[in-house]
Each structure stands twice: as C-alpha cells, then as structure tokens.
Amino acid sequence: MILASLIMNTQGKPRLTKFYEHLSVERQQEVLRAVYSVLSSRADNLCSFVESDDIFGPDTKLVYKHFATLYFVFVIDNAESELGILDLIQVFVETLDRCFKNVCELDIVHNFNKVHTILDEIVMGGQVVETSSAEVMKAVQDIWKLERVGDLNPANVKGIGHYRNSRS
C-alpha cells in the first residue's frame, strides 16, 4: 500500500502531506526532514527510487519525481509497483496541471485543500483508487462547481450532487 504522499519544495518546505497511517505531528516532521535530506542529496539523473527502511521501516521505498521546484514523493511498501507509482505521480501532476493552468508551487500552497481533494480521488486509504486523470477531473469538478454556485443554497447542492456523468 501507499504509506504517505508528500509534496515538498526543493528547500524542504512541506507543501502537502498525507499519511495513510497516523503519525504524530513530531514524527511527521522527523519523517519530512529525513525524506528531504535523502532527496536533496540525490542528483537528477539518478533513479527515482530510494529504499527507506531507516525512515519508514523494512521494505519501504520512496518513489519520487522532481518537477521544477517541487518533489512529489510517494512512500510505498512492496505490494505496489515502483514504476506504476511513477506513473501515478504523473497522473497526479497532470491532473493538477489541468486544474491550475500551468500549475506551480504557489497554486499548491494556496489551494492545498483542493489539492487534497484531488489526491483523495486518486489514493484512498493507501490504495490506488483511480488512475485516469480525466476521471479524477470529473469528480473534483462536481465538487468545485459547488463553490462556483456561490451561496450554496441546498437545492443547488443537491442538484449538483445528482448530476450524473458516466465514462465515455
């Protein structure tokens, strides 16, 4: 399963953290520091996997991608496919990019509750639940429309909730 999804910038500031098994706030910070120190010491052309048994326990790996000023990191155990997760990161970032045109670090900082929503559509309880960027878009779109409706009158909310769409 996926143990955690993290986004941090190249200075080590967390931009989004989600742990699928609960960790105390202190432990989370330790983990973030450890992950950052590992990632920042790695050159760009190296492989995207780091064995992290010293951080997360035996048989865990960090799978990460470095985009511009951000690291996208997924912590996985050996029931996940490393290369598959790399593509999952790709899906995640593509989705972000669709939502925030030319997504950048700032978008993620400012809208991190929305980024959480997107991530929740992709990974749920540590399992990959959706891998199609378009499908994720549809789901978050439904939610976001609510915000556009503005004053959130219950009738509208209900209407949107029942808006049906199915896959092509």
Add this chain to the structure above:
Amino acid sequence: MAHERCHWSRFRLKSRSQGTVDQLKTIGRELAMGSQGSSKDFLDLVKAIGEAKSKAEEERIVLAEIELLKKRIMEPDVPRKKMKEYIIRLVYVEMLGHDASFGYIYAVKMTHDDNLLCKKSGYLATTLFLNEDHDLIILIVNTIQKDLKSDNYLVVSAALTAVCKLINEETIPAVLPQVIDLLGHPKEHVRKKAVMALHRFYQRSPSSVSHLLTKFRQILCDKDPSVMSAALCALFDLVSSDVKAFKNLTASFVSILKQVAEHRLPKAYDYHRTPAPFVQIKILKILALLGAGDRHTSENMYSVLLEVLKRCEPGKGEPATNISNAILYECICTITAIVASPKLLGMAAEITSRFLKSDNHNYKYMGIDALGRVIQINPDFAEQHQLAVIDCLEDQDDTLKRKTLDLLYKMTKSTNVEVIVDHMISYMRTLSDAHNKTEIASRIVELAERFAPSNQWFIQTMNQVFELAGDLVPAKVAHDLMRLLAKGAGEDDEEADSLLRSSAVESYLQLLGEPKLPSILLQVVCWVLGEFGTAGGTHSADDIIGKLCDVAEAHPGDTVVKGYAITAITKICAFEIAAGRQVQLLPECRSFMDDLLASHSTDLQQRAYELQVFLGLGPDIVQKVLHVNGSGEEIEIDTDLPFLQEFVDSSLANGARPYVHENERFEMSSGMSSFVSTSRTQQEPSHALRFEAYETPTVHTPSASSSAPPSLLPDFQEKKPESPRSLRNQLAADNSQVDLLGPEITRLRLDGVQKKWGRPSAPSQPPPVTTSNFDQEIERSGNGGSGVSERASSNRESTPAVHVYTEKKKAQPEIPAEKQRLAASLFGGSSGKRDANGVKGSKPAPNRPAAGNSKEKIPSTAQAPAPAPLMDLMDMGGGDLFSAPVAKASYDPFKELEGLLDGPSTAASTSTPAAPQKSSSIDFMSLYDSTPVVSHNTVPSTNDHDFLSLGLTSSSGIEPMNRPEAGLLDLNEFPANSPLAGLAGLEQSSSSSSTSLPERKGPSLQDSLQKDATTRQVGVTPTGANPALFQDLFG
C-alpha cells in the same frame, strides 16, 4: 517572493478532451482568485512564511498565527465560511509542524455542517488531524453514519473517504451495514469507494469483515471496471493471507487479465495507450501468489502471460513507455514466482537483459531486482550480465549500489566472498547513517562467518567491521571472535592455533596505533592481548602491560574497557608468575591499579583487588588458578551438585525432611494454604506445622574439589559433573561473559562457525561410487518433469568454470581490464563462455539422457584433479566441488545412500548410529545436499513442507542470522535437500557441542567448497548459494 512561477512544460501533455480542460482551467483560475478574495489572511500568512529569512522568524510568524487563530476560533458565532478558512489555516499550521490540537474540536464540529463544502473541509481536517483512536472520533461516528445514508453522492463519498482514516476496530460495526449497502449504489464512483472502505476494514480488523469475503468475489464481477479494479486491491491482501482459499478464482483473474490485455475495456481506461495498466499489474501480482509452487495453477496462466508480454513489447522504432515496462517487470516477478515454462523463463530473462542494458537508472534498478529473481531459477543467467552488474555496483547512484550489493549478498559463496565483502566494506566506509551501517555490518558478519576462507581473513574482516561500524555491531559478534581465538580451529592443530593467535596479537598491536577505536573493538583487543599477548614470546609482558595501560588511560570514561584492561593485566601477570618470573609492575600500571582500587565501580574495584592478590601469590597457586591458554576450556556446571550428596544423606539420616522439587513444592503449598485458610483457627501454637516451604538450601562451595568426589553419584541423569569454579574460571567467565557460561544455544552456534574452517582430510583418490544410484535419482526427478530438473540439466551441460580471464580479455578488448578482473573474481566465470551459453534460459532443456551423455565429455577443471568416475557420478559442471565430500563419504557410501533414498525419516535414524564417525555421515550429507537433481518426488512428500520448516526453524535456532529469503527459495528450488540439511544440521550441531571440533583449516579451493557444503549441512545456508546450482557461474 521566494517561490517563482515556473513552467511545467516537462509534463504538460496534449489533452485529449480540450474542451473540458479549458473549462477547468477557468475554474481553477477562478478558484485560485476566489480563494484569494476570501482568505486574504491566509495568503498573507503563506507569503510571510515564504519570505521569512530564518527558521526562527518563521517560527515566530506561525506562533503568532496560532495565537490569532486561538482567539478568533473561539469567538461566538463565527460565520461558517470564516470558520472553514480557520480550519484550513489550522491544517496548514500543523503541516508546518506546530500543534493545532486546540482546534480539533472545531474541525469535528464542521463535519456536522449541512453545507457540503464545509463538511468536506471538516472531514479533510479531521482525517489529517486525528488518528483512529482519538477521543473525538466518537463524536464523528454519528455524522458519518448519517452521511453514508445521504442521497447526495458527493456527501457519501466524502464520508467514505473519512471512514478509511477514522474508523477503528470498535467503530467498524457502527458503519459496516451502511458501507455494505453502498456496494449496491447506482454510482460506480461510490461503489468503488465503498469497496475501498471495506478493504480498509479488513486491514484494520480481518475478523470484522470475515463474513463478507464472498462479497469481494462478487464485486470482481461488477459491471464497471473501476469497481472491479478496486476489488483487486482487497483481493490481493486476501489472497496473500490465504492462498488456498482463492485458488478457484485463478480462472477469473486470468480471464480478466486476458480481456484487459486484449484491449476489450473502453478506451477511457487506457493510459498512454496501454489498457488499464494498474489493473494488469495488480492481477499479475495476485497470479504470482496463486501460482507459487503450484504447477497446475501455473499452467493455466502461461497463455495469458505470453499474451501480456507480447502486447507490452514496444513496436518497432518506438521506445517502451514507462508503464509498459512496469507491466513487463511485473510479468518477470510473476514468471519467477510461479512454476513457469522454459519459454516464459526465456522471455523473462530477455526482458531482464533489456532492463540491465538500459541507460535509464530506473530500469537498471528494476533490472537488478529482476536479475535477482531470475538467477534463483537459472543461475547461469547472472554470468551474461556480470559487467552490467559491476557497472551498477560502481554507479554513483546510491540506490542502485545498494540494490546491487543486495544481489551480490544473495550470490555470495566461498569463492567470491572476499571480493564481495571487500565491496561491502568499502561501501560501508561511505555510509554515515547508523541504520544502514548496522545492516550492512550484520551482513558482512554473516557472510564472513559462513564463508570465511581462512581464520586470518575472518579476523581481519571483523576488525574492519568493528573499526567502521564500531558499537553498532552486536556484542555477540565480538564474543564469538574471542571464542574463536580461544578455541582455535581445533585441538589437534595447536601450531595453527598459535599462529592465528599471534597474528591476531600483531594486528591488534598495530591497530592500537589508530587514534579512535570503538569500545567494542578495544574490549576484544584487551582480551586478546591479555590472553595471548605474551604467548608467542615476541612481546615482553611489560610491553603488553604498557599498551594495556595506555588503552585504559585513553578511555577514562569507559568502565567496560577499563575492566577488560585490568583483567588482561592480571592474566599477564599471572602467566609471568606462573612461569617463575619476577613481576615488577610498571609505575603507570601500579597507579592505574591504585586508581581502580579506589574506583566507584565495584566491578573495577574487585578486578583490581584480584590483581593485587595475584601479585602476592606464589607460582604454584597462580598456576593452578590461572594457567596459560585456559580460556578455551569448557566450564561445566552441574546443577545437581552431586558432591553434596554425602551431606544430604547424612542430614536425611539425622531426620531432615527430604527435598521437594520446586514445582511440587508450589502445588503442595497452594493446596495446603487453601486447606489452611478454610480450617485453620486464629490462634496458632508455636509448634504447629510450618506451611510455607523450606527455603531452597544454600550451597556452600567446598574449598577443594577432592572433598566431594563426583563419583558418589555415578548414575545422575545428566552428566554434568561439577568442577568448582576456580578463580581462573571466574576470570575467564568475566571476560567472555555469556559465551563461556552461557546457555547451550550460544555454544551451539559457535560450534557451527568453527566447523566451517575444518579442512577436509580428503584422500587424493576418491573412491569410485556407482552411478546407478544417482541415475536412479535423476530418473525419478525426471518423472516430476518439474522446473527443478530442467534447471539441473541445464546446469549439467554447461562447461565447468575455469578462470579464463585472459581469453576474455582478448575477446572484448574494449572492456577495462580492472572491471574484467572484478567480474572474474565475482562470478568466477568467463565471458568467453558466454557465446557458448547464449541465452541459456530461453532454450528448452534438453532431454535427460542427452544431458547425461554430454556431461561426460566435459573435461575436468584445473583445480580438480578428480578422476573421471567421480565426474560421472556427480558432475554438475564442476566436479571439483564434490571431490572432497565424496572422498570423505568413503566410510560406507552405500549405507548412507540407502539411508538417503529412504527419505528423511530414516535419514535421521541412519545418521544417528553414524554419529561416532561423524565426519563420514556429515560429509555425505553435504554431498547429498549439494545435489539438486532430487526433486519433490524423491522424498515421500506428504509432509515435505513440514519437514522443510522444521529444517528451517532448527537452523535458525543455530544460526540466528538466517536469511529471510531462504524459506521461499527452498520451497521453490531445493525442496528435497533442505529437510535433510536441517536434520543433519541439528544432529551435527548437537554432537559437535559435545565432541571434538574439526581437525584443520586452510584456504584452498577445495576447502572452501567443502566448507560451503558443511555450512549448508549445519543447516545454516539453505539459500541461493547452493553450489550445485551456482557453481557453473561462479566456479
């Protein structure tokens, strides 16, 4: 602003549905703008933190924010929109590492909100804040229950997401009915999440959903593929916990995989033109579990695996996408896990080669991993890729290096142990973190203990490990090292032992020149110098004592080292006195002793007083108490104290009550006391019966052993005659602590270690052994027709490994000589041989008789002057391996053979009578052990696996550093030999603990091979290092 806007052109894709995206862009933009309007404070906060110059400044800003939030959030009647923003800011603050627990309750409250957006924010915050055992959870359960019943699917899915994180074992029943209902929800989006939630329940508490297992099977047939794929996650977990129960689903999985691979799903499920890759990967993982060790189930998968492989191959001229490589890699994992056909194995090997040759580090990494899997089935395969492996080993990428070391660790055997350990040590030098150092140190120790070519090498290696990893090495390793030195390699070869000791002394004296040494190494050094420092005669007592004083002085804070040092000085003084020489303590030593006499540590004080006493004693007594090289003596303890029997008898005769054993005593007293409590009256006469048990008699150790000869009680059940603990023994025991006095287990283990350095007393002429027995065996295994026998045959036909390094050089001039040398030493093989082998794995194995014939034509190797008959019998390509064991089996090979063929049960009984001539039986075992031609069928195998596990557990008792992979490998690869190995190991270790140790040691090739066999037979190594499978490779 510290964060620049940047272009993400690297991952921008051409969108397939441009319309939607445009729309979303605007949505996204508007949202970004919108949130800017509504939460200016938040933006300011983010901005301020971004601009903070120092950590302290950031801290200050965040703390101020927390104060502000605390105040605001508690105000009455906060508008819900404001409240939502506060909650978001709380989440942000906590992400930065600050405690926001004061606001948790508000997040919980927010989940009760009717407004969906607020509710969602509330759920988001609670899932991030709370763990499933938090007190506040109870306040949410009700809300979740309600939301799960909502007719708005967005509310339902928000609640389901929360369920995954927040529901614990106790609250599962509260929401379970609703979640089950949702499995029938019209929206696949909800069904999918409900499946995930159920899966989560299963992870939390398998029993809570145990009645729903059939549900998961049903979901697999859901009409929507995304729901089906969600079920796969759960089924993967279910299958891995109980394979047997799901065997009958194999056909379903195969057909799903087939449909997916054939592109029957809607295009929407494609990812980079690969149909539903994540579904394929999950199913492949499940198939690997289902097919492991099950030929019949595996066969059903062949065609679909071929199909998947075929479809994933990139077309001409286009590079394979990442995701198709992910599937290919998963195929390799599956193929190597199941009982695969030669064709599939060939394809797996081919893909592995492609990965290894790739420039992409990710693929190289997967390639190394895949190689590790493939060579477990086809060891020859590693050789083709030796240079690629070495490239990876020398790569600057740490991950790749570690993975490669992992691989090498699995391939280690006595012929390449030096090179591999060398690499590990130099890698360890580059490490700084304790965790990795500990791990690699333990691996080095393990390899060194199992495969050390000589004692000298072992000691040197251990010294390096201690030097580099220092106190990360468990103390036990140090004790083992001391014990090895104390006992030597055996009682028969005093000369070699003293050579070993003096070399150790020399190396340690040299080592003391180093500025900073870890405590544990110093302990070893002190002990060795004390025990053997003066034994060689090259160093005077004063020299050594001086050094020891220096050590103690240099580490004033380390009482353990000081204790070791003072005891070492005591011993040296004692040896001197015993030898009749006058001992005049150096002034520095005397002051050191005086220091310790006044030490706060009673332990140090005691030791110092002992030294003082010794200095005043005469040679006669000292010699009795502390004699040279006494540390290797066994100290036997007799808990029965037979020498007191006389005393007991006379006491009994005088009317004392007989001794009651502790257990019985307890029963008696408890029975009594209940009786007493009911019937006893208040007043208690002074002469009434005593109901409490007598105290355990305290034993006074007699001053001389002669006063109570153990012969008084000759027929005591366990023969553990007590020799009273002399001061000498006590000292020795103090030093080597647990080891000498410790329980049997520690002793057993080291005996196993010792054994490995035994040199076989191989006669030059190995006895002819009839081929028929083995042919029979081969024939039988042929009936099984399993992958094992195929592998065996492919081994057999390969040429014996010879170092033809020069040839290779000619053949491939472009490869640097250094690398080739490395390759040769690692793999022992030659690349000249490569062409001959070709892609060996892809070739279907030739039929058995042909293989049998061809092997006879193979010339014997240079190292093995073993005559032809032997090769006939055992040749797996490198006859040298077996010459020694066979030679030693000369006592009565036939008898042993019979025993073997009868299977494990009789093997145990036949080898028991053979125990006196231990070497014969054991070596025969090793011979058998290294013969992979015996397949499942040879052993009457109803409880084949039980035996296996027996063998494994027993071996792990003896050798705690057993590898985890061993079990798997054994089950798959060498099912028949392991039980025997385990039995042999048990027997040997038990007998060797009481009988003598192996005679000699030495570093020749034969020895090392013999050692391999012995190691394995001790039950330590039922691993991939099986020489019969690996010898061709690493010769």
